[in-house]
Amino acid sequence: MVDAIIIGAGQAGPPLAERLTAAGMSVAVVERKLFGGTCVNTGCTPTKTLIASARVAQMARRAAEYGVVLDGPVRIDMARVKARKDEVSGRSRQNVERWLRGMPNCRVLQGHARFESPGSVRVGDELLTAERIFLNVGARAAIPDMPGVRDVELLTSGTILDLDHVPRHLVVVGGSYIGLEFAQMYRRFGAEVTVVEKGERLIGREDPDVSDAIRELLEKEGVTVRLSANCIRFARHADGVEVGVNCTSGTPSVVGSHVLLAVGRTPNTDDLCLDRAGVVTDSRGFITVDDTLRTNVPGIWAMGDCNGRGAFTHTAYNDFEIVAANLLDGDPRSVDDRIQAYALYTDPPLARVGMTDEAVRRSGRRALVGQRAMTRVGRAVEKGEAQGFMRIVVDADSQEILGAAIIGPGGDEAIHGVLDMMYAKAPYPTLQRAVHIHPTVAELLPTLLGELKPLE
Known part of the structure; x- marks a missing residue:
């Protein structure tokens, strides 16, 4: 014992x-x-x-x-x-x-x-x-019971790590965090990459403009994105695996030399x-x-x-x-x-803390929002990585910080300034009056709080 x-x-x-x-x-x-x-x-x-x-x-x-x-x-x-x-x-x-x-x-x-x-x-x-x-x-x-899933060779987030070569065409089934990281990664390694997502947009739990920004940066690098894939199925093909995508519009299927199944855990x-x-x-x-x-x-x-x-x-x-x-x-x-906080490690990353805008709206709170494109963040422009944006949402009455999102260089680090304030239960003027180091991405957090507007 x-x-x-x-x-x-x-x-x-x-x-x-x-x-x-x-x-x-x-x-x-x-x-x-x-x-x-x-x-x-x-x-x-x-x-x-x-x-x-x-x-x-x-x-x-x-x-x-x-x-x-x-x-x-x-x-x-x-x-x-x-x-x-x-x-x-x-x-x-x-x-x-x-x-x-x-x-x-x-x-x-x-x-x-x-x-x-x-x-x-x-x-x-x-x-x-x-x-x-x-x-x-x-x-x-997770390997759900999808049509044909047992009839073909599929990769998971674990087995794909065993590859010692670059796939000719990687089809990623699942447009969420794990799938998108592998999609960008293998595109940069030189593979043709197609992401097949059942939902109407990528990373559906995020706000629509966040999803759109992530899709835009992936497509800019040559990743093909297929959304509303309502007929996902698998079949053997002479060139690898045929993945069914849509039964009503668009190319009905895509053939990949390799298929990554990234649809949950x-x-x-x-x-x-x-x-x-x-x-x-x-x-x-x-x-x-x-x-x-x-x-x-x-x-x-x-x-x-x-x-x-x-x-x-x-x-x-x-x-x-x-x-x-x-x-x-x-x-x-x-x-x-515990306050919800996580990052999607595309490049640049998406960092998220607290509530999304949609969740704030559903809560019925009177809220204020500050937002700035990375094209207006000096550090991002200097690095030549001015994709994305940063946003923070606060309660207009209590001055509580409700949530934030940063898509941009170093966003996964900069977001902690917001997270720490939330754990300290400090009102947003505390962060607004902080003097941050220049040039950084985090230095724009006080600026966002000085430009708050009603969340519509």
Whole structure:
């Protein structure tokens, strides 16, 4: 018997193990595959490493715009690109495993964990028991039951990372965050790229002008976008895979040498035997938790992607912080206090915090908005990257900052000035009166707040 069992060595599990062992508890960490979870192995670390290579390729193609002369066309050594990605990701994975194995009072087991009762878990031939069990099992790419999906070879956000060559024509099914990052990346590597999206616009959860701006920057680089794809289906073709797009208008299908299916994620909860523990999940398999991440079964918590309360590395790590604060520090932290914040890592990126304009309108608040095109942001113009815009929305009565969006260079960093003000619950004049460094993108945030107009 141990004091705690942690299933999954993703972004929440290892730091929790460190806190628990430091508090004098014995801990067993179970990982059935790769240490570090999605972020280190198939998410942030490898994809952003690839995006960095794709950006270098794109900037090399644009060198003449900056007065830099390069002889000959830009060539992509995809095997070397992959090797660099594998090296960065592999080093992070090894560091996580080394950290856990070197942790006092922490035992690491590799294998598939399954519940046998609310307080016991079997890993191979060994039965572990504990009063506290923490689930950090993550999620994987969803493969819905679409026509022909089982009849063809498809890539997911995980398996596409194994490619050591550039596809002739990559068809990306799914016009949301993961799909769009790969679409731009592989276009920059030299592939023909088509994005097929079922909805009427890309990244449908965003405001329409945000969706339009992202579509514009992708199409400017040569990515073909097909929207309102109401007849998505798959069939084998002599040149690869035929993807059905539309049954009523436009070219009815597109043929790709490779097809990436990027239509969402599904939690890794289907083979944990949760029913033996009595742990409740929702209709999609996400583990139901309260605002402190406790499941319906006393002594069992769920953190990270598998609980459906966030789908990012930063939310998974915050889950760890919430659990540790409540369990060890007597600090009543809650997931409901978390402000929504994330980024889409196209180049330039989209950074988002808080409410969209559409959500503010639906709330019925009297709101004010400030907006500026990147063509009026000196830092963006100087860098030759003046695509996109920045926007901030505030409550006209309480002066609360409600949300912001930045599409532009460094937007993923600049947005934190807004996010920090929101967590501090500071009224927007506090940010408006700040003196920011010039020349930066963030220096325009006070300017936006000085140009507020009613949100229509």
